[in-house]
Amino acid sequence: MDPGTFSAAKARALAAAGVTRASVGVQSFDDALLAAANRPHTAAEAVAAVERLAAAGLPYSLDLMCGLPGQDVAGWGADLAAATRLGAMHLSAYALELHPRTRWGRTYSAGVAPLPGEAAVVSMVADATAVLATAGLHRYEVSNWAVPGAEAVHNGVYWRNEPYYAVGVGATSYVARRRYTRPATLAGYYTYVRRVQADGLEAVHGDVLPSSDAEELEDTILMGARLLSTGIPLSRLASRFGAPAAAAAVASITRLGLVEAGLCHPLHTPAAAGPGTAAAPPPWAGANPGLAGVAADAAIRLTPAGALVESSVVGAVLCEDVWEGLQLGQGEGGGAVAA
Structure with a gap:
């Protein structure tokens, strides 16, 4: 307002x-x-x-x-x-x-x-x-x-890349991995509403293609990393895209040295006290070896220093690196994404 x-x-x-x-x-x-x-x-x-x-x-x-x-x-x-x-x-x-x-x-x-x-x-x-x-x-x-x-509850839906309906001039809905955008003028919007009433929503938006696996994963990481208090829980990433995607994210953060650079919070539990103790994956990870030693509540979460370079760290580096690693099998389980 x-x-x-x-x-x-x-x-x-x-x-x-x-x-x-x-x-x-x-x-x-x-x-x-x-x-x-x-x-x-x-x-x-x-x-x-x-x-x-x-x-x-x-x-x-x-x-x-x-x-x-x-x-x-x-x-x-x-x-x-x-x-x-x-x-x-x-x-x-x-x-x-x-x-x-x-x-x-x-x-x-x-x-x-x-x-x-x-x-x-x-x-x-x-x-x-x-x-x-x-x-x-x-x-x-x-x-x-x-x-x-x-x-903000409303904006939280966007940051977590969750589905939503929207109405009004220029509004965009995100449902079933498809984004529907309404006309940007009032006259165009009235025409649009009449078409939907006459033919149905699917007939009007039938040519809108679902977003790809890469786009879904990128949007989820790009938007979720903005949440400094919660970040992107790896358990949620695994639930949505599969444990290999979560393992690929861990591999990327490790390979890029984001924790050592002070840009990202640690993902792993403290080292085991006794020699020869194998670090197990968290309960939600199954037996994925790429998640061994990762904390059960681990999240891709930027530090205040990381937040200052959020666009470059997340947009230009992390998103692309995670997807590339997943395609190369660096998620220790294949490249399939189950969104």
Whole structure:
């Protein structure tokens, strides 16, 4: 919800209808930054919007952005302080990304003033974790903090790459390994709905092909690694794709030295105390030798240092390496994936 787009009456109506959380797109509490970001609201309007939700008894999450043009570490600290004063149970903080076809992508260049440099943005993320921790919010995802028990349930479905239905203009559903995207305009969406009513969903989306095994595994690793508190439990990876996939992930993390580099948490149990003691695979791994010595609760979980390079570590390295290793039989059981 954008500040200024809802009234106190609407906030009360949402609460009465059973809505359990509203997400407010504050972005910043600095009017100059809001104007630069082409946001139609002011800082005072953002605060008033949050106060309307609080008065209605509707819990709320706040969205902030760091790395904005002209933003510095001190200004970011002021934004964090303002957010904590408002008592949000959940906060999302996203670093600005430049896309070439957007206005900012055409105006600014990464690392060139007035954009903050990479070191400043890294400092901003670290400051967010420290400041929000004092308010009781822990960092459970790369860009999200919450009080215990208030983690995003809705977004958790995406991060775990689980199926979901969606409705509305431009919405995408993910069902039976197929992604259905609705038209991006209202007129097109009305036409789409009439077609579905007349011919059925399958007739309209019959040409959508299921995602491949490689795509499913990549999406599961790519999104799941964002979850810093839980990561991707290897038991869940084995349940979805088979023990060889979990073993291939362990082999990749070992081969790439991610634990030794401090980018990933350890996967194995401490070494056996007595000589000659064979390390057994965890209960969920069957007899897969590639999982020998792996802890029963092991998960592909990035450290704070790993989170800083999440895109390159996970997107460009780990996903491809796991799939390649699985195809080469490095999962100690073949390359079949049972999603």
